[in-house]
Amino acid sequence: MSTEIIPYTIEEREDTGVNNAKLGIWLFLTSEVMLFGALFSTYIFLRVGTINWPVGSSFLSVPMAALNTVFLITSSITMVMAWLSLVDKNFSAYRKYMLLTILLGCAFLVVKYFEYTAKFEHNLYPSTNTFLGLYFTMTGLHVLHVIGGLIVNIYFLFPGSKMWESNPERFKNRIEIAGLYWHFVDLVWIFLFPVLYLL
């Protein structure tokens, strides 16, 4: 299993303009778009078939979600900064920005935790009604994606960052790829927020 003999692992192929991993992540993200697309379609399908659809804010806390939106958007920016630091060959700045990205992701999860427990305290569960079922399923799946992203980022902050010594070009690419995923997770939230909380 030697990856070193496989071409275009690091360098870009001339006629496609990308390396393998870059193409791979974009393909993966299209399938993720289909996954969340199916859930949003479900939302529409069930909503148009329901007579009294609740306004999201009657169950949910808009300020908390707005705060979370700020957290995630900021974390996307710091993620880009982490990658740019590597482009500038500034490893200590990379670590700083990566740490910040991770902390912001964790902050998102903490807020989400308080939101969920607040619902449970008021006896609002996924089974309570269709709206809450959708809310918990869609945000829950998104939370799992955030956790996945955090695990990847933590790996690249600590053990994975050894690659910066051995193969800086490849490490930089990896951070770019991780960044693409992280932006996608951010983007999903930017759709979830208005659809669930505001409409």
Next chain:
Amino acid sequence: MIGIQYGLTSLIFLFFGFCLVMLMRWQLAYPEQPIPFIGSWFGESNAPGGIMLPEFYNQLGAMHGTIMVFLGIVPLAVGAFANYLVPLQVGAPDMAFPKLNMASYWVYFLGGIVMLSSFFLPGGAASSGWTSYAPLAVVASVGQTYWLFGMFLLITSSLLGAVNIIVTIIQLRAPGLTYFRLPFLVWAQLITSFLLLLAFPALEAAAVMQIMDRLAGTSFFMPSGLVVSGEVLKYTGGGSPVLWQHLFWFLAHPEVYVLILPAMGVVTEIIANNTRKPIWGYRGLVYASLFLGFMSFAVWAHHMFMTGMGTTISTFFQTTTMIISVPSIVIITTLFITLWGGSIRFNTPMLFALAFLPMFGIGGLTGLPLGLNATDIALHDTYYVIGHFHYVVAPGTIFALFAGIYFWFPKFTGRKMNEKLGKIHFVGSFICMNGIFFPMFLVGLAGVSRRLWDGGEQYAHAQGVFRYNETMSIFSWVLALFQLIFIFNLFYSMWKGKKSEENPWQSTTLEWATPTPPPHGNFEVTPTVYRGPYEYSVPGHPTDYLPQNQKV
């Protein structure tokens, strides 16, 4: 290597799935008679006194479908054939992501274990059909939860595999290998992988929601006021069973093309090689397949004409279904015309490939009445549908995959499979397959429902065709005997088969341009490609084949 692992595992699953249906065939042919010899193996809860209970029959049916499609054909057609052949045919050293490749195999394997283990649960395995329609599946026993988690693993595995195949084809093509010089099999795998990539997430989402319905009590697929066994369910309701069907078929229609496209690819390679002619209309073949892949996302609700989704929607999907038949016809016509005037070599792979054509033809043509609203009202959920899709998948796809195994066996092992045994296997399978599936059309036209545990014994309208049940069952058991010949041939030839040359079929494509087994990195030197894949019988060339990598 991983291709071979995929191949063996999926063959085992195929055989296991076949065994399940052979048991069902006993019950259909001889309702409520004890299963001979092995009846006592299944325990009092499944088959008291050796007589199969309806609940057990339903488990066997659901698991047969699931195993054949998701654990058998897809991993064989895509997992094994793409993994082994795509890197070789595009002249690549390996798949683009070898570690991901390994992961996708093991996730598939785990998914298989989860599915199989569900037989041992209280209440047994999933029993709501391979389609797991709600609300039945939501209120079913715990086996259904295993089914959902198992599907989740299988979907993950397919998605990883699809990304890997697409990247390999797009990024790792050898110098000179432009898109229109790709063997058609590679095209077929490329389109198939896109179908997997874009369609499977819908079922993933649906599985998440069915898990939520079952475990968290949500009502995504549960209508209001549902009463089961005289009790009102505690669900709040407001969901939609039809929603499940939409999401399921959004996957499962593209999925049927996942089952057929690699088969078409295999058949194309073998037909070109054994007619010693270029494929007639190679570009047409490619464009038709691209169109087919594209359209396959717009026909799913032809499985749902009877749900009352409305005449406008039905008309739309009936129209798209008629449109999608056109590229299928183009593909099969192309292959038929290729035969014209060829000096055909009738070896075992070619026999299977040739049989694929009319079998797929019957399967495809019987799909048309199903795609038309008015006729589907009578045919929906009868044995006619079972006949239709088995013709495309069993004597269709499975024959193509057999052809592929016989054809590339010398590449896998350096030895040839035994021709005589191969031909017996072919003739026997061909007769038996038709003996099983053709009567299904007759039974279905008489209106017999596809899910009856007693084969229609108690139904007045089934009396005229009931006797065919026995015929079909006997053919299915005889078919199994012929598969034993194949299994024997496979293992016998692996060790004792006749040693084969490096390019035993005098083929043009790159997988034969490297030693067997391929060395580390697949090729000793990266091949350069000078021409298209089917340069057979080129006028003026001394041999009747001109390999893609040969400079003249």
